[in-house]
Amino acid sequence: MMWLTLALGLFIFQIATILLLEFRNPAKAVAWLSVLFVLPIIGFIMYYFLAKKYTRRKQMRRKERRVIAEIRRALWHKARKAGPGDAVRRCDIYGEHRLLGLLNNIPGSPIMACNSVEIYSDGESTYEAILAAMEQARSFIHVEYYIVRDDEIGKKFQQLMMRKAAEGVPVRLLYDGVGSYKLSGRYVKELKRAGVEVYGFLPPLIAFFDKRLNYRNHRKIVVVDGTVGFLGGINIGDEYLGADPALGYWRDTHIRLGGDSVYYLQHTFATDWVFASGKTLLDPMYLPEHECMGEETVQLIASGPDAPWYAVQEVFFGAMTAARSRIYITTPYFIPDPSIAMALKTAAVSGVDVRIILPGVPDARIIHWASMSYVHELMQAGVRFYQYQKGFVHAKTLIIDRLLATVGTANMDMRSFFSNFEIMAVLYDRDTIARLERDFMTDMRNSKEILLSEFERRSKYERAKELAARLLAPLF
Structure with a gap:
């Protein structure tokens, strides 16, 4: 009888701990309590190692704050200081004072004029552009990815980085420790022997014992010579070229940037690099002088669990x-x-045309079930959903009227909002927004609309899977 009392007391203690620590996030508390009820003790151990709020050691914070402040001072002297009005005067966002006020007040993310933007819609064109830019590098190459694979395209990147390092070009590679957990040690050793600096961002073992395994660097960044930059949804792997037979053709969106926006892409890489390696990148060569490279207005927004707001x-x-x-x-x-779901429902009920394209063939079933659990309530409000049929859609784009469009690494999910290190470009020019809208319409024609009448006829088994996945959704 005594052991039953002790077991009950321990269980109540675990419940109370989760409720106390997650009282500001009820959805996350429910998710972890669900895990705890299914896996007593084991669930609490998982919570202890995975759910700790992201913090940095005070010593590291001081060092990074000093380095980041120095980088920002250098940026301020190099970037063209066009006022907010000057940067967006010819864009439709100029008349939206409230939204523009929000965008202008995001710390460290100024709206910049004088940029060039080129959009790619698949892996083949993206890799071709990135490799061509790296081939032309004369000053440095900085590469940062969530996933790097030791496959055919991975070897192309490896060989090019090694060759450029042999030419005397400083080359640095930063990969996420969990996203690239399959990356072979031989791949990394060969790079290092060739003179490439390589570091993993929060390697799994270190992240586990530091209780930060849940916080991943999901960014995809390439900066060449400080004048050309790339970001978007494409990692380094053959599946992005359609080599995965289960997923087929891979539809994604990536962009090439030129101009002052590349300074801020370099700033993001430099802050991640000092965290992973302890080394600073303060040499003026990393922020070179350049001429105006275009007339587009761009804003880069980096987000992560270390920032004061999301x-x-x-x-x-x-x-x-x-x-x-x-x-x-x-x-x-x-x-x-809940806030994003409510914003979408309110917009749809108000008569805004809200359309969302999701994969028809999912790469992660439990996440797909969780996604489907939100579809029904949003469709009832008038949101239209489509499932891509041509292959797997991995693009991460948002288009709002003719005001703005976003392209980046962040999915429309809570992991990207609150746990991952992400980066995205906000694009304001009408031609760029129109190009992304044309891509969206093409994807919609290659998709099948989910009809409310048909969706409501799904089986009880499907509903049960969606319900279970929905309970755990805040953890994905």
Whole structure:
């Protein structure tokens, strides 16, 4: 009898601990309590190692704050200091004072004029552009990815990085420790022997014992010579070229940037690099002088659990509430937090044309079930959902009227909002927004609409899977 009392007391202690620590996030508390009820003790151990709020050691924080402040001072002297009005005067966002006020007040993310933007819609064109830019490098190459694979395209990147290092070009590679857990040690050793600096961001073992395994660097960044930069949804792996037979053709969106926006892409890489390696990148060569490279208006927004507020989520929410005619979203994973779900429902009920493209063939079933659990309630409000049929859609784009569009690494899910290190570009020029809208319409023609009448006829088994996945959704 005594052991039953002790077991009950221990269980109550675990429940109370979760409720106490997660009282500000009821959805997350319910998710962890569900895990705890299914896996007593084991669930609490998982919570202890995976759910700790992201913090940094005070010593590291001081060092990084000093380094980041120095980088920002250098940026301030190099970047053209066009006022907010000057940068957006010819864009439709100029008349949206409330939304523009939000965007202008995101710390460390100024709206910049004088940029060039080129959009790629698949892996083949993206890799061709990135490799060509790296081939032309003369000063440095900085590469940062969530996933790097030791496969055919991975070897192309490896060989090119090794060759450029042999030419005397400083080359640095930063990969996520969990996202690239399959990356072979031989691949990394060969790079290091050739003179490439390589570091993993929070390697699994270190992250586990430091209780930060849940926080991943999901960014995809390439900076060449400080004048050309790339970001978007494409990692380094053959599946992005359609080599995965289960997923087939891989539809994604990536962009090439030129101009002052590349300074801020380099700033993001430099802050991640000092965290992973302890080494600073303060040499003026990393922020070279350059001429105006275009007339496009761009804003880069980096977000992560170390920031004082969740910039990506704030921008998505603010943009959605400002929409008057259309909200077009493409995302491989759709697990919105309550504020985003409410913004979409309110927009649809108000007459805004809200359309969301999801994969028809999912790459992660439990996340797909969780996504489907949100579809029914949003369709009832008038949101239209489509499932991509041509292959696997991995693009991460948002289009709001003719006001703005976003391209980046963040999915429309709670992991991207609150746990991952992400980066995205907010694009304001009409031609760029129109190009992304054309891509969206093409994807919609290659998709099948989910009809409410048919969706409501799904089996009880499907509903049960969605319900179970929905309970755990805040953890994905």
